[in-house]
Amino acid sequence: MGMDCFHSNTSAAPNQTFAPGKLSSLSIFTISLHGIVSTIGIIENLIILVVVGFRVKRSIISIWILNLAMSDMLATSSLPVFTAYFARGNTWTLGSTFCRIHSAVFFLNMFVSGFLLAAISLDRCLVVVQPVWAQNYRSIQLVWKICCLIWAFAVICCIPFYMFRDAIPLPSGKILCYYRYSLYLPSEPYDLEALCRQRKEGLAFMKLFFAFLIPLAVIILSYIFVNLSLARRGCRRPFRFVRLVIAVVVTFIICWAPYHIFIIIEVMASSGSPAQKFATKSLPISATIGFLNSVLNPVLYVFSCPDLCRKIRHSLGEVMESVLAEDLAELARRRSTARSTISNYELPKKVKYSIPNEKADDLDENDSLTNSAEITSVVKDEK
Structure with missing residues (x-):
């Protein structure tokens, strides 16, 4: 097993190793994929948490969705750290405890999802x-208790x-965030290689069984x-229901099956065999694909509910209109202040020779304020 029985192969979810030195094309692709997945997942699940948590009346389906979004948010928010780990040449600099916490977050999302x-x-x-x-x-109340048991x-x-x-x-100077199976050894005689x-x-x-086969x-x-x-x-089965069922099963299989398949191949294949080497190289990508489940879950379970979609669109529309109205008002205020400053600066120079121009400047300023006020009024009316 090598080096005190630590797991020198990459069965460790997203924090795998690549060849030392310059980043390979596979490494760059993995880093980019992690960044995209984490950005989309964080924004998407944050919107769902805010809308479902604060703007939707409590119901059984909203509780399921809320817990699913919490798990997905936890997973996607941890991805930027793993992305930085890749970008630094796969060197872990955050200590042993944080290594364990971040690895546990990945597996926690896997089990909770x-x-x-x-x-x-089943519900x-x-x-x-x-x-x-x-x-x-x-x-x-029963659904909340079941969710608490699931998390526990x-x-x-x-x-x-x-x-x-x-x-x-x-x-070589690198620090790897890996399995070390030689920790917590028994007191009685044992074979270290066999134990690991x-x-x-x-x-x-x-x-494989608890996080994939049994839920599937x-x-x-x-x-x-x-x-x-x-x-x-x-x-008659509604077409939307049939489509949702197929999407749920296919998405779950596509996202998690590659990871578990490569894990089993990597574990069961003989050390140094072509099958093990292939599984080792494929695990980083398959682990990232597993994180895609956290991005696709909201699409399947949230956006398939028309009422919830309307609430999300309405909430986002209110926020955007409010922000736009505030921005336009601030822009009008700044333009008004800027024109007043220019007019006050030029007034002593023009007062003797350019009285008509002064009036023109005042007229332009009033027109600007009027136009900005009209735009702000339109935005408020649309609300």
Whole structure:
């Protein structure tokens, strides 16, 4: 395993290593992709948090969306740090504790997103398959309790990934934010090489089952039962519903399947084999694609709700109109102040010979203020 059993291969989510020296084209592409994903994700989820958190009446679907946006916001807000880590030549300078925290954030989003998407799908299934039970027991308080349990269980799942991460200095001068499986060794006799491999495989399959396969199975089975229940009642499935189901399943698979596939290949392949080398090179991109799920979730679950879309557009429109009105008023004030200053400066020079020009300047100033006031008035009227 090498170097005190630390994970020298790149199964560590977004903070992987590249070849030392000049950044390769793959490195530049990864850095750019991280920057784009983080920027879009932060803006998108921040808008949803503000609108759903402060301008939408509390409902069951709004609680699901709010928790999903919180998880996605947490993940995308951590991406700029990883982007800077790449740009600095993959050298970690923020210490061991911060290395563990940032790595845990990635895995926390992975688990919370999977659990929440499964819970949302199961909730929709119960509403259709068991409408009487849903009417009697499905409540806002129950959904909040389920969300709290999801976050608590996700935090518990992240503990091993937090424990076995460390900032590892290399002889070349680099500091890597990697797994170190030789931490927390047992007191009884053990084989260090075998122990490290067991821990490595255990964490990889834990992620695969709890964060991907089980949530995916719940999502698919829930929508299968919904479809069968509607068909048994002779109800026609709305096209929007069918499109949403397909989009949810396909997006979840596309975003997370490559990461988990490459993790398993990297763990199970023999050291130095072509398969392991290929998986090692592919993991940085696949981890970034996993973050795309945090950008696409709002599109699938928020913008598929017409009422919520209208609230978001209305809120953003109010903000933009308010900002525009304030900017125009400030511009009018500055232009008025500037013209008054110029007029006062030129008045002593022109008072004896240029009385008509002075009146013209005053007329221009009044026209400017009138035009600015009219623009501001139009903006306010449109509100």
